[in-house]
Amino acid sequence: MKYKEVYLDNGATTKTDSKVLEVMKPWFCKNYGNSSSLHKKGIHSKETLEKSRSIIAKRINALPEEIIFTTGGSESNNLAIKGVAQIHKTGHIITSKIEHPSVIETCKFLRKQGFEITFLDVNKDGFINLKQLENSITKRTILVTIMHANNEIGTIQPIEKIGKLCKEKQVLFHTDAVQSFTKEKIDVKKANIDLMSLSAHKIHGPKGVGALYKKKSVNIEKQIHGGHQEQNLRAGTENIAGIVGFTKAVQLAKEEHIKKMTELRDMLISNIQQEIPDTKLNGSREKRLCNNVNISFKYVEGEGVLIHLDLKGIAVSTGSACSSQNLKPSHVLMAIGLRHDIAHGSLRFTLSRFTTKKDIDYVVKNLKEIIKNLRKISPLQKNYKYSVGVKDKSYW
């Protein structure tokens, strides 16, 4: 059989759309001006930079000057959270247990600096509890940072409700929208969002570029000192090629892609559930990112499945402890209360607009075979008692 390549790890990163690459090309050897320069090349860069800013701002109903270009999601999260913290100098920050490491680690860093941090629990589907959030807000609270869509299990938080609550309580609201951007409609005004992180490489743009939306009235401390670029909030000569690519990627992302990905996602879920016994869908069935499928295959371990799939040309990811550098299962799967052995058998399939029905069929066919074979050699089976006393040090 012909070797097929099926990439279902778009939550990790996506292929750069060739149309994106095309518009980036002139910005290396031809239009290489520094946007701060006063000559023609500089002005050309400046104009392009500002045009890009407007296009991205419009997509989320923001003003152009509310967009700060960065190197990606991680930097945007750092800039938002540390930026707010340093303006206030002291106080309380509320986040959740399922955030991306660039949020969790930043909060843990601030905790060491004397800030008080609350990590909100999530329920079995990965939702925070709005009542718990409301009860956690105190006079000292300076920021609530809750992600829009989770990168592992795809659960989409009710950001409009969170935004409304934060507005009522007069605390700032930051959301990490790296995974949801262009896959969910986002209106920063309607949702009362003060700060929002975006990244290009999750939407078929280049790696190493992203943005932070910051509401005009919100003050943050800059994190990279130097020149006066980006409203004097982020020093460094702008990555025009990257920004042009990011902008093109945003323009290429269409609503019809959401519909297509949703259909294929649902097909993948139902075909797996029909073809393979003893599985568990992780994350919400209803409020779920259009390209995310996260399923635990009981009695088997995820890394083994991943490598078998890889040998068939299929790229996915897993939350198994075996595949992580610290031998702990994913903190997200632990936060939704998965038993260790169920987390062990989790696989994440993340689709893109380039995914086809044929890809899905190929994956399910191979997966069925692989799971069957691995189950044959597993000591676990229905109704077993899993008795390994796994030492779980808390992550948060």
Add this chain to the structure above:
Amino acid sequence: MYSKEVMKHFQEPHNMGEIKNPDGIGKVGNPMCGDLMEVYIKVKKNIITDIKVKTFGCVAAIATSSMITDLAKGKSLEEAKKITRDQVAKSLKGLPKIKMHCSNLAAEGLYKAIENYQKKTK
């Protein structure tokens, strides 16, 4: 990340499954990562004549399970007990550092199966 030898054993592991009426069983779990292994042995005149293993674990866990059966089969109980995790890893042309505990699990599973047999026959 994995050596060719590891991949070979992972893709087609040797002696997988269980033995009906085994002479010894060793069940071990890894409290670090949650992997599980069950080792079954048949013993005749102090020699391991048959060995089978069941594994719930990663590529390294499966490969080391397979390797331990190769190393133990045909050996006397005393010899088999001396198989170390380093020997398992070396026979697999190396394991990533973070996966060394997997080879520990395999050696421990074998050891426990032998102990189980020796206790029964004492």
